[in-house]
Amino acid sequence: MKLIIATPSPFARKVRIVLREKAIQFEEQVDGPWNPNSIVSKINPLGKVPVLVLDDGEMIYDSSVIIEYLETLRYEPALIPLDANQRIKVRQIEVLADGIADAAVLITLEKHRIEKIQSLDWINRQQTKIDAGIAALSKQLGRSLLFCDDALSIADIATACTLGYLDLRFPDYDWRSNARNLANLTTSMEKRGSFKVTKPVVQDIAIVE
Ligand SMILES: N[C@@H](CCC(=O)N[C@@H](CS)C(=O)NCC(=O)O)C(=O)O
Missing domain, CATH: 3.40.30.10 (Glutaredoxin)
Incomplete structure (x- = not known):
């Protein structure tokens, strides 16, 4: 494949x-x-x-x-729990993390447009979703090391991928100060071999007008 x-x-x-x-x-x-x-x-x-x-x-x-x-x-290692409640929790967190990434992609695209036609309102609207999304993820994680019963799940992977993307696109955006638990999650995820070899790398985007 x-x-x-x-x-x-x-x-x-x-x-x-x-x-x-x-x-x-x-x-x-x-x-x-x-x-x-x-x-x-x-x-x-x-x-x-x-x-x-x-x-x-x-x-x-x-x-x-x-x-x-x-x-x-290939079920093992299971990344989406079979238990209905855990499954919904994990999928909901994945949607939240993906939604933050959607907003970050939209800001990135807006910033690739010619400066005079960029919309600050649009950028701020997306930034609000990012801030609120990170606060919600941080609340969900609480004091745990992983989102779901200390077993790796798609919730951890999606969250760490989104936060890694924020670091790539917005290196000055300090999301860590208000979300220490997510910072720790990201640090531990980035130590895995699967994360090390998939570090995000910028590609050219044609100017969108
Ligand atoms: N919901 C989709 C989102 C995928 C997505 O937005 N991909 C972006 C790159 S990060 C893309 O290919 N965008 C091209 C476009 O929107 O035309 C997924 O989870 O696969």
């Missing part, structure tokens, strides 16, 4: 990490989703990375559906 990614994408990184944690063999292909000739614009109607291309040509998107597929393909 082949995973189409972009190197800064927190959504693609989630999947790249899950594949490595589950030791599933795959090939990675880097795409530029913002480029007019991107691969994903031809294979995903939404034109977004990540897309998983199976050996029989079947395509799967988005990141959370790919991860659900991988969980059924």
Whole structure:
């Protein structure tokens, strides 16, 4: 199977990490989703990375559906609990982390537009979601080291991918001061082999007008 990614994408990184944690063999292909000739614009109607291309040509998107597929393909180590309450909790946290990443991507794009047409209101609106999302994640984690019963789950992976993306795009944004517990979670996640080899790297984005 082949995973189409972009190197800064927190959504693609989630999947790249899950594949490595589950030791599933795959090939990675880097795409530029913002480029007019991107691969994903031809294979995903939404034109977004990540897309998983199976050996029989079947395509799967988005990141959370790919991860659900991988969980059924190789259950161990389980990253989405079977218990209904735990499962909803973990998926809800994943949605929260992904939503923060969505807002961060929108700010990044806005800042790539010509300065005179950038909207500060729009940027502030997205920043409010990021701040509130981080506060909610921090409250959910509380004094625990991981979100779910001290077992690694997609909640931890999604959260650490989003926070890593914030560090990449907004190095001056100090989210750690008010969320020490998330800072500790990120530090411990970044020590895993799967995180070390998927560190986000900036790609060119064409100016959007
Ligand atoms: N909900 C999607 C979000 C994916 C996403 O937003 N990917 C961005 C890169 S980080 C993208 O490819 N955007 C291209 C576009 O919106 O045209 C997922 O979880 O896979």
